[in-house]
Amino acid sequence: MKGKGATAKNYFVLNTGAKIPAVGLATWQHGGDLCAEAVATALTAGYRHIDCAHLYGNEVEVGKALAEAFESGAKREDLFLTSKLYCATNSHKRVENSVRVSLKSLGVSYLDLYLVHWPECSALGDATDPSWKSASEYRQFSQRLKPTWESMEGLVQMGLVRAIGVSNFNIQQISELLQFAKIVPAVNQVTTALLSPGLSDSGSEDEAGTPRITFRRSRSVHGPMMKLSVVVDIAERHNKTPEQ
Template sequence: MWQTPPGDTERAVGAALDAGYRHVDTAAAYGNEAEVGHALSAAMTSGIARNDLYVVTKLWNSEQGYDTTLRAFDASMDKLGLDYLDLYLIHWPLPEVNAFVDTFRAFAHLRDQGRIRSIGVSNFEPEHLDVLIDETGIVPAVNQIELHPLLPQQELREVHARLGIATEAWSPLGQGSLLENPRVVAIGEHHGKTPAQILIRWHVQLGNIVIPKSVNPERIASNFDVFDFELSEQDLASIAELEDGTRLGPDPRTFNFTG
C-alpha cells in the first residue's frame, strides 16, 4: 500500500480482499500498517482464514541494526494486530550505513522464533546479496525491486534465478507512466484488455511476483483479471523494446536516507 494515505488504506485493502487478493504488502515507512491491520482483522472476522492471507511489511532504514530491528518488528506487529508475519523485508540496503547483515541476523532470529514465516530484502543489488549471503549463510526468500518494461532488470532477475530468490516487482506499471504508451495500448486493444492488465500479464509471464497498487475498487478487480489470456512472443518482443533504463525510484547503490 505504498503512497496510499491511511484514510484510503483500509477501504482499498478491504476491496482487494473482496476481489480475491490474499497478498497484502505494506511497510513501516508507509505509515499505514495500523489501517492494513484493521482491514485484515475485518476480513478474518468475516470468514477469511489467517492461513489464506500473505502479509508483508518492511523494516524502515532508521531501524536497521540487530536490537533496533527487534523493537521495530514488535511495533509493526502491534499495528498489524497479527501473531505472526508471512514475510519481513529489509526496505533498502543502505550501503554507507552497512548494517544490513546485523539486521538480517535479527530477521533470522525472529524467523527461528516462529514469528516470521519468511525473510527477504528489497532493492538489493547483486553485490549486496553476495555480502548478505556470504556473511549470514542465508539466502533471502524474496528481493522486491523496481521492475517494469522500462527497467526489466534482466541481470538481477538472472542472479535471483541462480540463487533461488523470488523476484517481486514494485512500480510494476511504471507508476502509471506506461498506461498510455501506444505500444501497450495497441496490445491491449488486440486482446480486449486494459493497458494495466497487459503490463501485469507481462510480469506474470516473466515469473515475477507483482503487486499493482490502486485504491479504486473497479481497477483493483480489473488488475486481478489477467489469467484468461496470454501474451504472444510477438507481444513480449514488442514490450521488450520499451526498455530504456529509466529508474523511477532511488538508486539502491547510492540511496542512504535514514530520515
C-alpha cells in the same frame, strides 16, 4: 471474504517451501480510509498477498481491513503478509521492536515475509546509487549488514516472521550478504515497471547451487508503459484507467 485461493499457476515457491502469491497489493502511497478500503476491496476480489512497510505509515489502516476480513471468516493462514524493516533501524533490539510494531498495527501474530527495506538500512549511502565509491564504503556496508541480518534471522527463530528477505539490493550487495547469511534471503523485491529489459519474475540459482532467491517486482503497473497509445486506447474503450 470472497475470491479464490492460490492455484499452482498463480504463486511462486520460496526457498523456504512457502507459497507466495504471484500478484499482491502494494500499499505504498495509500493512506487513511482509502487504504483500508483498497485492502478490503482487494481481499474481496481474491488478492491474498498484501505488501506493507513501516515506512508507508499506514499499517494501522491495513490492520483495520484485515480485522474486518477476519471477522467475516477469513483465515490468517490463507493470507500472505509482507512488511519491511524501517531504514533507521539496525540494532538487534530495534529490529525486534520494529517488527513488533508492525505486528501490532496489522493485528496479527506473525508475518509471512519481512524484508530489509533498503541497503542503507544497514549501511551509509545513497539509495539511488547502490554502487560502491570506495573500499571503505564497501567495508561499512559489510560491517553493518551482518548484525542487521543476524537480527533478522533471530526474528525467524522467535517465530515472529516465517521468512526474511531484502528489497532494492543489487547483485553485489546480495553476494556480500551470502558470505555470512545463515538464512538465505527468500526474496529480493525491486521496484521495476513492466517491460523493463533483462528482468524476470522467477527466482534463480547460481552455479554454486545457492538456494533460489525469488525476484519480485514492486509497482509494476506504472511508468511509461501506462502512456503507450495502445494501453490508453484500450483503457478508454473500457472506461478504465490505464493501470486498470
